[in-house]
Amino acid sequence: MSAHMKHILLVVAVVLGTSTAALHAQAPAAGAKVEINQTCPISGAPVDPAITGVYEGKTYAFSTEPNRKKWMADRESSLYHKLGGKPAIDAAVERFYVKVLADNRIKHFFEDINMGAQRRKQKAFLSAAFGGPEPWKGKDLRTAHKNLDGLNETHFNAVAENLQQTLEELKVPQELVKQAMAIAASTKDAVLNRPKK
Ligand code: HEM
Structure with a gap:
């Protein structure tokens, strides 16, 4: 073999060796990210x-x-899935808070609230409550609402009404709207800090 050929082979070997090493080096790092x-x-x-x-x-x-x-x-088989999963819940919560913030019965509760964070939390909460894949890791609803001065059933019903209208505007089938509203209603005692039944 000529010196020239040897040189080419060496270059090929080095290039291959290097790239293989690079691939190996990347694999665990990429794996570790998941x-x-x-x-x-x-x-x-x-x-x-x-x-x-x-x-x-x-x-x-x-x-x-x-x-x-x-x-x-x-x-x-979850309500979350039937509603359309993450994109559907995210879109519904966005629309829901536009309504809530325009609703004179309840908008004052949100005056000092960081609404970006609130939307994010509500998406996570409703996703979990409707059977989505991720558990709710935020505050329990009793703690989350206990400092809201004067919060009563009229306010709760206004929030529920906004949620129902949102789902109806998004053309969610009535049967699924009913299921979602039953889940929302099941939070009432906690949100209003009523004694546990
Ligand atoms: C279906 C009923 C309701 C659900 C599922 C719900 C859900 C939630 C969730 C998940 C949070 C965030 C908790 C956290 O920080 O980890 C929250 C906070 C809050 N909710 Fe509700 N909520 C409901 C009813 C209401 C009502 C009726 C009002 C007032 C009209 C209200 C006003 C607020 C406010 C102002 C906060 C922010 C509290 C703070 O950051 O200090 N919520 N709610």
Whole structure:
């Protein structure tokens, strides 16, 4: 082999070697970025990283195959899913707060509130309440509303009315509107800080 050929081969080897090393170096870093849940959302037990399912583009891990199946089936039969998942809930909450902030019965409650954060929290809360994939990690509703001076049932009903109108304007089928409103109604005692039944 000529010295020239040897040189070319060496260059090829170095280039290949380098790129392979680069790929190997990237793999764990890319893998490390994907945060997979450590506890099973069904059982609370440690997950088996080989048992996974994907929902709305995110990977979730489970402790057993039956738990994976149950969780995936629960997602697909949820009100959240039937309403159209994340984009639908996000759009509904945006529209809902336009109404709330224009409603003279209740808008004063939101005067000093950071509405960007409020919209984000409400999207997360309703998503969880409607059976979305992520649990609600914010305050419980009793704590969240306990400092709202004079909050009463009329205010609660006004909020519920705005939610219902939002869903109806978005052409959500009546049966699903009913289910959503039943879930909203189930929060009433907590929001109004009434004694637990
Ligand atoms: C269906 C009923 C309701 C639901 C599901 C709901 C949900 C929520 C959620 C998830 C938060 C954020 C909690 C957190 O910070 O982690 C919140 C805060 C708040 N809610 Fe409600 N809410 C309801 C009814 C009402 C009503 C009737 C009013 C007043 C008219 C109201 C006014 C507020 C205000 C002002 C805050 C912000 C409190 C603060 O940041 O200090 N909510 N609500």
